[in-house]
Amino acid sequence: xxxxxxxxxxxxxxxxxxxxxxxxxxxxxxxxxxxxxxxxxxxxxxxxxxxxxxxxxxxxxxxxxxxxxxxxxxxxxxxxxxxxxxxxxxxxxxxxxxxxxxxxxxxxxxxxxxxxxxxxxxxxxxxxxxxxxxxxxxxxxxxxxxxxxxxxxxxxxxxxxxxxxxxxxxxxxxxxxxxxxxxxxxxxxxxxxxxxxxxxxxxxxxxxxxxxxxxxxxxxxxxxxxxxxxxxxxxxxxxxxxxxxxxxxxxxxxxxxxxxxxxxxxxxxxxxxxxxxxxxxxxxxxxxxxxxxxxxxxxxxxxxxxxxxxxxxxxxxxxxxxxxxxxxxxxxxxxxxxxxxxxxxxxxxxxxxxxxxxxxxxxxxxxxxxxxxxxxxxxxxxxxxxxxxxxxxx
Amino acid sequence: xxxxxxxxxxxxxxxxxxxxxxxxxxxxxxxxxxxxxxxxxxxxxxxxxxxxxxxxxxxxxxxxxxxxxxxxxxxxxxxxxxxxxxxxxxxxxxxxxxxxxxxxxxxxxxxxxxxxxxxxxxxxxxxxxxxxxxxxxxxxxxxxxxxxxxxxxxxxxxxxxxxxxxxxxxxxxxxxxxxxxxxxxxxxxxxxxxxxxxxxxxxxxxxxxxxxxxxxxxxxxxxxxxxxxxxxxxxxxxxxxxxxxxxxxxxxxxxxxxxxxxxxxxxxxxxx
Numbered sequence: 064x065x066x067x068x069x070x071x072x073x074x075x076x077x078x079x080x081x082x083x084x085x086x087x088x089x090x091x092x093x094x095x096x097x098x099x100x101x102x103x104x105x106x107x108x109x110x111x112x113x114x115x116x117x118x119x120x121x122x123x124x125x126x127x128x129x130x131x132x133x134x135x136x137x138x139x140x141x142x143x144x145x146x147x148x149x150x151x152x153x154x155x156x157x158x159x160x161x162x163x164x165x166x167x168x169x170x171x172x173x174x175x176x177x178x179x180x181x182x183x184x185x186x187x188x189x190x191x192x193x194x195x196x197x198x199x200x201x202x203x204x205x206x207x208x209x210x211x212x213x214x215x216x217x218x219x220x221x222x223x224x225x226x227x228x229x230x231x232x233x234x235x236x237x238x239x240x241x242x243x244x245x246x247x248x249x250x251x252x253x254x255x256x257x258x259x260x261x262x263x264x265x266x267x268x269x270x271x272x273x274x275x276x277x278x279x280x281x282x283x284x285x286x287x288x289x290x291x292x293x294x295x296x297x298x299x300x301x302x303x304x305x306x307x308x309x310x311x312x313x314x315x316x317x318x319x320x321x322x323x324x325x326x327x328x329x330x331x332x333x334x335x336x337x338x339x340x341x342x343x344x345x346x347x348x349x350x351x352x353x354x355x356x357x358x359x360x361x362x363x364x365x366x367x368x369x370x371x372x373x374x375x376x377x378x379x380x381x382x383x384x385x386x387x388x389x390x391x392x393x394x395x396x397x398x399x400x401x402x403x404x405x406x407x408x409x410x411x412x413x414x415x416x417x418x419x420x421x422x423x424x425x426x427x428x429x430x431x432x433x434x435x436x437x438x439x440x441x442x443x444x445x446x447x448x449x450x451x452x453x454x455x456x457x
Numbered sequence: 458x459x460x461x462x463x464x465x466x467x468x469x470x471x472x473x474x475x476x477x478x479x480x481x482x483x484x485x486x487x488x489x490x491x492x493x494x495x496x497x498x499x500x501x502x503x504x505x506x507x508x509x510x511x512x513x514x515x516x517x518x519x520x521x522x523x524x525x526x527x528x529x530x531x532x533x534x535x536x537x538x539x540x541x542x543x544x545x546x547x548x549x550x551x552x553x554x555x556x557x558x559x560x561x562x563x564x565x566x567x568x569x570x571x572x573x574x575x576x577x578x579x580x581x582x583x584x585x586x587x588x589x590x591x592x593x594x595x596x597x598x599x600x601x602x603x604x605x606x607x608x609x610x611x612x613x614x615x616x617x618x619x620x621x622x623x624x625x626x627x628x629x630x631x632x633x634x635x636x637x638x639x640x641x642x643x644x645x646x647x648x649x650x651x652x653x654x655x656x657x658x659x660x661x662x663x664x665x666x667x668x669x670x671x672x673x674x675x676x677x678x679x680x681x682x683x684x685x686x687x688x689x690x691x692x693x694x695x696x697x698x699x700x701x702x703x704x705x706x707x708x709x710x711x712x713x714x715x716x717x718x719x720x721x722x723x724x725x726x727x728x729x
Binding site for chain 2: 212353408
């Protein structure tokens with residue numbers, strides 16, 4: 064080991080973090096794999112930036128950005144070769160931590176009677192490379208839902224406890240991003256193992272990297288880094304601060320929780336219901352939507368049955384089925400349920416907002432419904448109504 | 458904190474008919490059992506290979522000392538539970554949710570109002586009060602059903618007369634019915650009520666609970682003296698599936714039994 068490497072083994076000796084080049088990123092993927100992690104990160108596939116298993120850093124989307132709009136997603140080539148200059152793609156980390164299909168337990172009819180056995184999978188330890196700050200918050204939100212209450216979901220807990228979170232701060236927000244409104248980015252909040260900020264300028268392509276956990280420090284110690292110079296730190300901070308000023312969307316300046324609770328009878332719900340296809344895309348791409356249904360299956364012997372948990376959507380008619388009919392039959396009722404839950408009643412149920420401002424629901428809505436536009440319209444409605452109060456019916 | 462686990466196997470100790478489409482099932486654990494249930498709490502009952510449904514406990518101790526649930530055959534799972542016979546095995550988990558607040562009701566007049574199968578989650582309350590009759594003030598049990606044939610626990614209701622004021626009404630009387638006719642709120646109109654010392658526990662169809670609770674408030678009962686037992690679709694009972702939301706509430710966790718003061722405004726919103 065060199066003297067430089069000794070410096071790196073203790074983050075306390077490098078309070079300002081470390082700097083590494085593209086070779087550092089390549090080493091990071093190799094080191095993670097050597098430590099037994101399945102590395103999952105962004106890569107270009109089928110015209111989008113997906114999250115998939117990476118065998119090497121070469122698979123990262125160097126030189127790719129994205130153009131985002133309501134109902135629209137396009138890759139765009141960049142000239143700077145940046146690896147993380149793209150906003151959220153269609154996936155979040157949700158499919159890895161809270162997969163769409165999970166077997167929970169099995170039931171067997173035996174000579175000794177009914178035997179019920181919990182599934183005890185040994186999930187791979189995943190290193191999530193390139194978690195955006197909004198998605199880091201989304202993971203914390205799902206943590207509270209699935210493991211923070213009276214009951215813990217053991218499958219989620221197992222996948223989550225093995226996961227290493229490597230955050231990359233956001234320097235290139237999309238036109239549908241509004242993390243600043245939701246106070247989740249573009250700088251990283253707590254909860255990461257490692258955090259990087261990518262800088263590409265006349266001094267080169269490099270990453271300012273800091274550790275947030277002993278496990279992160281152990282990984283960091285094996286990377287080809289040097290102590291962070293003030294210029295890199297300053298450029299990194301400026302890039303993040305600049306991103307905060309370039310959010311494509313904003314939420315109305317209002318208490319969104321109160322706004323949702325106070326507008327349940329707003330005519331705007333009929334307006335959005337006229338556009339909403341109730342396809343549920345928004346709930347699939349949302350990094351916090353957690354709802355599931357169950358499916359019970361038997362094999363051909365009839366003596367072995369399994370309980371599966373599947374993603375569900377509050378836009379599905381079956382979701383609210385009760386005594387032969389849905390409680391929320393109209394698309395008005397179902398869109399209102401989704402949005403008021405996300406921005407309002409989530410606080411009552413789980414102590415935080417359910418929205419992190421990633422903008423995926425806007426991008427992947429086939430008709431381009433924009434949650435920030437809907438919130439603004441509701442806000443306008445409450446304001447337009449206020450002066451009329453007391454004037455009585457016309 | 459509890460880790461979600463598979464249900465425990467329970468054996469059917471006995472089943473009996475309550476009405477043409479409703480049966481009670483008594484369950485005893487085959488190995489170690491679940492923690493004790495409180496009146497108003499519910500279990501998830503798993504029918505092998507078919508699925509799982511939430512069912513309130515309708516007696517804490519049946520003839521064989523087991524838990525009793527009353528099931529009406531409505532969907533695939535409840536139909537499978539309806540067909541259970543002694544010796545069959547199901548999976549059971551729980552106890553889930555909030556129960557009726559019997560501690561607050563100590564020394565108070567108790568008004569139990571049930572519509573249809575809504576009497577099932579309230580029956581353990583009547584049992585508890587009758588066991589400690591001196592611990593409570595007046596007990597009134599008002600029961601409504603669509604027709605006389607839809608009345609559950611009919612003989613048992615008769616046995617409550619005496620220690621309790623009991624009144625039964627049906628929407629559509631049949632031949633031989635000499636009792637009251639009309640919705641359950643009409644029984645309320647004739648009741649001698651001491652609102653400042655009465656607690657009301659209401660369970661039935663949502664529209665019935667809404668009218669009943671409103672009627673009670675009109676009779677000067679404070680909304681926080683009224684509890685209702687609400688129902689929504691439910692897949693997990695552990696707060697993870699998202700199905701049982703009623704606005705800010707997750708009914709598996711914050712319910713099913715909730716104070717009317719907390720939900721009066723929610724019950725007025727269509728499709729919430």
